[in-house]
Amino acid sequence: MSTEKVLEISDFNVDFWVDGVWYPAVIDMNLGLAAGKVTAIVGESGSGKSTTALGLMSLLASNARINGSVRVKGEEMVNAKSAILHKFRGREVAYIFQEPMTALNPLYTIGFQIIETLRNHFDMGPKEAHKRALELITMVDIPQPEKSINKYPHQLSGGQRQRAMIAQALACDPALLIADEPTTALDVTVQAEILDLMRGLKDKLNSAILLITHDMGVVADMADEILVMKDGITVEHGTSDQIFNNPRHPYTQQLLGAVPKLGSSVKRVLAFQGSTKPAPVLKLTDVTIEYPKRGRVPAFTAVKNFNLEIYPGEIVGLVGESGSGKTTVGRASIGLIPVKTGSIEIVGKEIAGAKQAQLSAIRRHTGIVFQDPASSLNPRLPIGESIGEPIYLAKIAKGADLARMVEDLLDQVELPRSYRNRYPHELSGGQRQRVGIARALALTPDLLIADEPTSALDVSVQSRFLDLLTELQEKLKFACLFISHDLAVVDILAHRIAVMQNGLLVEAGDRDDILLRPQNDYTRRLISAVPVPDPAEQRIRREARLAAKN
Amino acid sequence: MKLFGRREKPIGEILSGGESAIANKEVEGLSLGQIVRRRFFRHRAAVMALFLLSSVIVFVMTALETKIGPIRIPGWWKWTVEDIPELRFEDCPGGTIGCPTLSVNPFSNFGLGTHPFGQDDIGRDYFALVMNGARRSLMIMFIIGFLAGFIGVVVGSISGFYGGIVDAVLMRLVDFMQTVPIIIVAAVIGKTAGRVGPVFLALFLGLLTWTGLARLIRAQFLSLRELEFVDAARVAGASNARIAFKHILPNAIGQIIVSVTLIMAGAILTETALSYLGFGVVAPDVSLGLLISEFQTSFTTRPWLFWWPGFFIITIALCVNFIGDGLRDAFDPRQRRRISKKDRLKAKIEVKAGA
Numbered sequence: 081m082s083t084e085k086v087l088e089i090s091d092f093n094v095d096f097w098v099d100g101v102w103y104p105a106v107i108d109m110n111l112g113l114a115a116g117k118v119t120a121i122v123g124e125s126g127s128g129k130s131t132t133a134l135g136l137m138s139l140l141a142s143n144a145r146i147n148g149s150v151r152v153k154g155e156e157m158v159n160a161k162s163a164i165l166h167k168f169r170g171r172e173v174a175y176i177f178q179e180p181m182t183a184l185n186p187l188y189t190i191g192f193q194i195i196e197t198l199r200n201h202f203d204m205g206p207k208e209a210h211k212r213a214l215e216l217i218t219m220v221d222i223p224q225p226e227k228s229i230n231k232y233p234h235q236l237s238g239g240q241r242q243r244a245m246i247a248q249a250l251a252c253d254p255a256l257l258i259a260d261e262p263t264t265a266l267d268v269t270v271q272a273e274i275l276d277l278m279r280g281l282k283d284k285l286n287s288a289i290l291l292i293t294h295d296m297g298v299v300a301d302m303a304d305e306i307l308v309m310k311d312g313i314t315v316e317h318g319t320s321d322q323i324f325n326n327p328r329h330p331y332t333q334q335l336l337g338a339v340p341k342l343g344s345s346v347k348r349v350l351a352f353q354g355s356t357k358p359a360p361v362l363k364l365t366d367v368t369i370e371y372p373k374r375g376r377v378p379a380f381t382a383v384k385n386f387n388l389e390i391y392p393g394e395i396v397g398l399v400g401e402s403g404s405g406k407t408t409v410g411r412a413s414i415g416l417i418p419v420k421t422g423s424i425e426i427v428g429k430e431i432a433g434a435k436q437a438q439l440s441a442i443r444r445h446t447g448i449v450f451q452d453p454a455s456s457l458n459p460r461l462p463i464g465e466s467i468g469e470p471i472y473l474a475k476i477a478k479g480a481d482l483a484r485m486v487e488d489l490l491d492q493v494e495l496p497r498s499y500r501n502r503y504p505h506e507l508s509g510g511q512r513q514r515v516g517i518a519r520a521l522a523l524t525p526d527l528l529i530a531d532e533p534t535s536a537l538d539v540s541v542q543s544r545f546l547d548l549l550t551e552l553q554e555k556l557k558f559a560c561l562f563i564s565h566d567l568a569v570v571d572i573l574a575h576r577i578a579v580m581q582n583g584l585l586v587e588a589g590d591r592d593d594i595l596l597r598p599q600n601d602y603t604r605r606l607i608s609a610v611p612v613p614d615p616a617e618q619r620i621r622r623e624a625r626l627a628a629k630n
Numbered sequence: 631m632k633l634f635g636r637r638e639k640p641i642g643e644i645l646s647g648g649e650s651a652i653a654n655k656e657v658e659g660l661s662l663g664q665i666v667r668r669r670f671f672r673h674r675a676a677v678m679a680l681f682l683l684s685s686v687i688v689f690v691m692t693a694l695e696t697k698i699g700p701i702r703i704p705g706w707w708k709w710t711v712e713d714i715p716e717l718r719f720e721d722c723p724g725g726t727i728g729c730p731t732l733s734v735n736p737f738s739n740f741g742l743g744t745h746p747f748g749q750d751d752i753g754r755d756y757f758a759l760v761m762n763g764a765r766r767s768l769m770i771m772f773i774i775g776f777l778a779g780f781i782g783v784v785v786g787s788i789s790g791f792y793g794g795i796v797d798a799v800l801m802r803l804v805d806f807m808q809t810v811p812i813i814i815v816a817a818v819i820g821k822t823a824g825r826v827g828p829v830f831l832a833l834f835l836g837l838l839t840w841t842g843l844a845r846l847i848r849a850q851f852l853s854l855r856e857l858e859f860v861d862a863a864r865v866a867g868a869s870n871a872r873i874a875f876k877h878i879l880p881n882a883i884g885q886i887i888v889s890v891t892l893i894m895a896g897a898i899l900t901e902t903a904l905s906y907l908g909f910g911v912v913a914p915d916v917s918l919g920l921l922i923s924e925f926q927t928s929f930t931t932r933p934w935l936f937w938w939p940g941f942f943i944i945t946i947a948l949c950v951n952f953i954g955d956g957l958r959d960a961f962d963p964r965q966r967r968r969i970s971k972k973d974r975l976k977a978k979i980e981v982k983a984g985a
Binding site: 444448450457459466470474519 | 857858859861862863864865866867868872877880881883
């Protein structure tokens, strides 16, 4: 293995043109990457990490300007002729994107797309290319390669699609692999498999990997070197051990401090003690929810025989991977989805099969915070109106009284009162989620349903959001069903945890029982797949996991 | 183009804004309406079209006497449609009659003259006729626009919001309406009902042209009602009507405005075509299409009889189309301004980190 650098970036700058002014997105970046090594670029959204990834091969939109020097195997890429860029893209530098559903063309089979890449870069006959494509698909462990080669992207699962994209990226044995958030859209267990695959392939093919991610756990798992970015500036650059164990820059320390760690949070005291349990706020008994058949698509049972009780003042975390039915449970609990059989009681009142008028009366005891801060607020309404709507519709207050209550709610979620007249697009994601909480708490509900409220937020924003939620919960004592795919987040908040898989409740119990002494195989697998933001510990966990698998 | 004052923030604040600060830079401190307006005013063709169309409307509407019930507002033009002044013979090319007296040559008899657009066969002032025709055409255009817009929005909203059987029934109605050939139905109605007034014609056309809009609005509703803020409103206790009109409809307003302008541009052409064929506005009433059809035999010798109504038809239709275009771009957030080389060089101001 030579020490020659595959990628050398020096004084790399990217600016964006906005209304007659150049705004810097990447400032004076320097980086060298040797074959067989992994460098991770970490940072929060807007820090310029994806811009860097695209800028390296001049893939940015026309309002970007690139300065400095990027050398791949000694060849200059900045302002290079398009013929040279075409030769290098795909052949020497390959990309893996975040969302394999949109990065693969839905009109062609994965085999076709891999063969296309091969024949673009090599003088290769169709049969030969097909054979090589089959090898690649086998190499990335897609089951039944002979059959899968003729499958379209929509016929594969998320993890398999990501594997197909990796196969395509590796088709030409690239010297450099740029992976832009390769596992962000995937479940933890699938993420662990994809990371294992990437690690194995890197060793086999001796490629360099530039890994771009916001997930410190993934970084700890993969990276040799880490580059921390903030607002386009490289704030710290060092080896993985140095960054994790001895971060020098205050931003790096803050970033690492904000990352939730599994099993490190303090014991939370339950709202009630002893054996006399108060009446549950939410009680689901034998709930089965089915999405009715549509045309030829058969009916789909999303939740089966589900039982859960939430008592006043406690937070119950509901975890599971995508498609496990956790969001369906959340929505059904508030009457947004009808149940097929079983009963759902909120403060003792039945909502399964309730009429519209009854339902809206029961809903006054509930609030919901949604996952996506971009779509959960009406873009045409000032946020004050969004927050005040439940109060106004419940005919509790209007006019000046309503305005005062809205201001109180804004105070509670620590937003300036002047934000009342702002529109959602003027707020950041974290601020929008605060508005979402304020709206959910407008009627001082007994039950709050939080459906993945932090999954679209950066870690530092997430940690402030979770602090706020804990504080509010301790003050207002509402019961909360907290739905999340992130075990570490649930660990911070929840008193009890329920784990779901394929529509079934597999395990439920106190937080520590579930996280430290899981009884169910699936729960165990889920916990072991979560990457820990500590390289040494993660290595141990990884080896243990691989040993358990074999 | 600094048309609207913007609240500028110190650059350091923008940079430290974290989450997609650069993307937010364009929208900071502005309401959605302001953003749309700003984008619209960047679209040069649309702004010019808007200016031209408003001038044409004012010009046309004030030229002749206006009667609103008992109130009569006199126009500024000296002739009316009823006047039959003497036909002019002098200076006309090739021995024709009633040629235009409008002259833009600054050296010989520059100015409007007595009949700037010329005269028709019996001597009526052609400027007055064209003004009257343009007025009718504009009126028809607006009636069609509002009627088709209203029906399209109502049908589309109901269909998209409720879905299921309501949607199926309404959409089959739309399918049926779209198969009706407008010209032939108009011809039949025109023949059987005899002389139809321009208002009746406009209402009739409005009743036939809403289908495309209804489909668009339905599609908008179908995608908007899946968004989380609709669920949030439902949980807050909002009624169906409130969700449809307060939460969903305002988010579809862009589509509505754009489609209505395009319907209007099409309407003016449909009216012209119908009147030309003799099924639309009928003499003695005047419309632009009717003027063209009436004098079509004289075009080889007296082409100005064709130019003037044609000029107004094209101007109005083109302006409305450009405005619709500008609005569509303004409402579509994915539209990005293209940056020219000149812009790139002009952008000298740079923001340096930490400044």
